[in-house]
Amino acid sequence: MFALTPARKSIDQTRSLSLRWHVGALVCIICIALLLPMFVTNYRIFQATMLLVYAIAVFGLNILTGYNGQISIGHGAFYAIGAYTAAILIDYYGWPYWLSIAPAAFICFCVGILIGIPALRLEGHYLALATFAFAMALPQVLRYKAFEHWTGGVQGISLLKPEAPAALPVSPDAWLYYLTLAITLLLFWLGRNLLHGRLGYAMTAIRDNSIAAAAMGINVSLCKTIAFAISATYTGIAGALGAIVVQFVAPDSFNFFISISFIVAVVVGGIGTISGAFYGAAFIIFMPNWADHISKAAPWAVYGLCLILFLAVMPGGIASIISRYLPIVIHSISRLPIAFRTLVARISP
Amino acid sequence: MEGLIQQVFAGLANGAIYAALGIALVIIYQATHHINFAQGEMAMFSTYIAWSLINAGIPYWWAFAATIVLSFVGGVAIQRIVLRPFDHAPALSVILVSVGLLLVFNSLAGWLFTYTMKSFPSPFPATAPSPTSYLSMHEIGIIAVTGAMLAMVYAFFRLTPLGLAMRAAAENPVSSALSGINVGRMLATGWGLAAAVGAVAGMLVAPIVFLDPNMMSGIIIYSLAAALLGGITNPWGAMVGGFIVGIVENIAGAYLLGTEVKLAIALAIIVGVLLVKPAGLFGQRSVKRV
Secondary structure (H helix, E strand, C coil), X not given: CHHHHHHHHHHHHHHHHHHHHHHHHHHHHHHHHHHHHHCCCHHHHHHHHHHHHHHHHHHHHHHHHHHHXXXXXXXXXXXXXXXXXXXXXXXXXXXXXXXXXXXXXXXHHHHHHHHHHHHCCCCCHHHHHHHHHHHHHHHHHHHCHHHHHHHCHHHCEECCCCCCCCCCCCCHHHHHHHHHHHHHHHHHHHHHHHHCCHHHHHHHHHHHCHHHHHHCCCCHHHHHHHHHHHHHHHHHHHHHHHHHHHCEECHHHHCHHHHHHHHHHHHHHCCCCCCHHHXXXXXXXXXXXXXXXXXXXXXXXXXXXXXXXXXXXXCCHHHHXXXXXXXXXXXXXXXXXXXXXXXXXXXXX | CHHHHHHHHHHHHHHHXXXXXXXXXXXXXXXXXXXXXXHHHHHHHHHHHHHHHHHCCCCHHHHHHHHHHHHHHHHHHHHHHHHHHHCCCCHHHHHHHHHHHHHHHHHHHHHHHCCCCECCCCCCCCCCCXXXXXXXXXXXXHHHHHHHHHHHHHHHHHHCHHHHHHHHHHHCHHHHHHCCXXXXXXXXXXXXXXXXXXXXXXXXXXXXXXXXXXXXXXXXXXXXXHHHHXXXXXXXXXXXXXXXXXXXXXHHHHHHHCHHHHHHHHHHHHHHHHHHCCCCCCCCCCCCCC
């Protein structure tokens, strides 16, 4: 016990350091993100844009599942609704692409409320079941003949790549990247404030014990419905951005496996963490590319195994590992100059 | 009218398939109080095992029996190895693990057996029983086998001490353990039985839909709808639910919506049942203690 005391003290010191490091790290990451398009190929810029898009979607799902405890294994459906709303507005009604994101968000908000209300009566397995069926059925509805006029049926809708504003000297890919980055930062800032505010704490309280939360005066039904609607909105915005970036929507790109990817990303990144959305999104962007070399089936096998292994061994996901070990690493690095100086002092006479 | 009768009978044949897989879902629910999203993929994988055995030259019924035994062992092994660490985990983890199993079995089948469709033999004669019959021999066979399986499952849960112990272990694990029931073994047996019943369902479906790794993706949704409609605690309910879902699906597909959006019907049934009568038609209403 006595021997442990110094170590504990140093960990406390790292904790007090960590806020400064947090802000510093965030500024560094944003700077790197801003400079990134100058150094990499257009394909890498596209991948980075999709990473941000998926991070928004995964964050949306995490608000619902991680912070509010409502399980959805059909969030790809909201992504599809957002994507189709944007694509139909741009292609059929001729809206400018940047204006189509807000209606997509609004429609997903409304659909989120419509689904959130019946979801109030469904807990655990049953909610998972209903969302599972929702995600399975949606591609068929998108393919349905009666809506072909708007949705383009099986062929889907192709969009044109938006040009960067004439005043800015950047390529179209870089422009889309910067637009997505700005929206991502805005949404994560809003989401962080939401989760650390009154509503966020109420949502977490409901997750941990809904009866106790109700006894504390939280309006459980209202709070859960709002959580569903906000979550759907985030994922819908991601869908709209994704449609603009990929320039194509079709029923088959929104099959059941996109919903699975999102839930895998939530688990691998870290359930109930904000930064986890980025780790999870990176995982579902880069892992399939890499595993495809082994076999066509390999990405899904890796998804399944990671889902089970992470839940069993690392329920906090990558975010928990980083938040546990990064301060220690940073602390040791910050001590290096001192160690170096003492070393020099010892060696030199 | 002739067309309608034809749709009803086709619905009955489909319904028997949904009922067969629905019974497997009911068994898992009876034994563990969880819904197994991987049930369809486990059944598909069992069917591939049967296909390999038949291709190796083993007679159909021997392969049939061997597949059931292997599936039982496999189901027990999955519970013991994969699900055991999650015995005390929240429902979210268990659901996600079953989704993980779904992915693993789907990709494993694709990896081992490729994604090309394979035909699977039927044990029943190909000829219709009479020229005017609405059902083929295979469809009559499916209904008969499902009915027999249902009777066995029902008798097992209602009449045998092991069935009673399994229900008790799911209902209240702590108090059953204190009464001398080996809860872990009961959970494993439940998974084994469900895997075995699922294997039978898979072998009955495969001659109709052909064997490929995604053959169960639509069927599992209907089976879930069937099990919920009948009440997920009652095997008879799954059978009746299966027939109703099969008939409604066929008639709505033929006359109302067209066959392309049939899955939306399953979704409507699932959401409707959960909202209007969560216990299903024949299920027991569960009461939550605060």
